Amino acid sequence: MDQVEIFKALSNKSRLQILNWLKEPETNFPDQAVHGYANGVCVGQIQMKAGLTQSTVSEYLSTLQRAGLVKSNRVGQWTYYQRNEEGFALLNQIIQSEI
Amino acid sequence: MDQVEIFKALSNKSRLQILNWLKEPETNFPDQAVHGYANGVCVGQIQMKAGLTQSTVSEYLSTLQRAGLVKSNRVGQWTYYQRNEEGFALLNQIIQSEI
DNA sequence: AAGATATATCGACTTTTCCCGATATGCCAA
DNA sequence: TTGGCATATCGGGAAAAGTCGATATATCTT
Numbered sequence: 001m002d003q004v005e006i007f008k009a010l011s012n013k014s015r016l017q018i019l020n021w022l023k024e025p026e027t028n029f030p031d032q033a034v035h036g037y038a039n040g041v042c043v044g045q046i047q048m049k050a051g052l053t054q055s056t057v058s059e060y061l062s063t064l065q066r067a068g069l070v071k072s073n074r075v076g077q078w079t080y081y082q083r084n085e086e087g088f089a090l091l092n093q094i095i096q097s098e099i
Numbered sequence: 100m101d102q103v104e105i106f107k108a109l110s111n112k113s114r115l116q117i118l119n120w121l122k123e124p125e126t127n128f129p130d131q132a133v134h135g136y137a138n139g140v141c142v143g144q145i146q147m148k149a150g151l152t153q154s155t156v157s158e159y160l161s162t163l164q165r166a167g168l169v170k171s172n173r174v175g176q177w178t179y180y181q182r183n184e185e186g187f188a189l190l191n192q193i194i195q196s197e198i
Numbered sequence: 199a200a201g202a203t204a205t206a207t208c209g210a211c212t213t214t215t216c217c218c219g220a221t222a223t224g225c226c227a228a
Numbered sequence: 229t230t231g232g233c234a235t236a237t238c239g240g241g242a243a244a245a246g247t248c249g250a251t252a253t254a255t256c257t258t
Binding site: 199200201202203204205206207208209210211212213214215216217218219220221222223224225226227228 | 229230231232233234235236237238239240241242243244245246247248249250251252253254255256257258
Binding site: 141142143153154156157158161173175176177178 | 203208
């Protein structure tokens with residue numbers, strides 16, 4: 001069952017916060033402006049805001065990506081993350097019809 | 100944060116199944132017919148269908164209730180559980196506006 | 199009052215999650 | 229090509245969740 005993975009990814013306060021922050025990157029990650037927001041927000045920005053170690057944030061973003069809730073773009077040495085709205089559409093569908 | 104509790108409750112295959120079964124009690128718990136379905140389905144029925152021990156199922160139902168996803172009615176020596184649609188409405192709201 | 203039945207709680211053990219520091223990898227600049 | 233960033237992965241210790249069997253509690257029947 002794949003639904004469980006999604007809900008596990010959502011079962012953590014920091015990960016929920018990250019998803020929420022990524023709804024409004026310009027507001028929540030002003031320092032990202034240098035890089036632009038087209039590809040998402042890079043890990044370092046998220047790490048600073050989350051107040052967790054780099055490894056933890058990287059791990060959390062992988063978890064969210066495996067669950068389909070974010071997607072990433074590697075550009076040079078940076079990895080940009082942004083919400084994957086398709087994943088949220090799937091989540092809605094799961095809740096409406098499979099639970 | 101309370102959202103985390105809800106998602107943790109949903110992070111388990113058996114608990115997801117129980118919630119789904121409770122959508123159509125008449126179909127999924129035919130042996131409950133003797134007691135009627137007005138108050139929900141009693142723990143024993145859910146246990147049999149889930150194939151877990153009595154203590155585990157009782158614990159799972161408590162977890163779901165703490166998360167607001169089911170509600171219970173004690174009648175005599177039986178505890179009947181049913182879905183709490185208010186909880187699902189809250190879940191939808193959380194997903195729409197807080198994540 | 200005694201036994202039977204349904205559910206809840208307790209104690210224990212195993213597995214998973216949380217989060218870290220250390221190290222590896224990939225990319226860029228000089 | 230050497231060093232410096234940004235990110236990913238690895239290894240680990242502490243805390244939480246998964247699940248069980250045993251026991252407690254509440255209720256019903258006789």
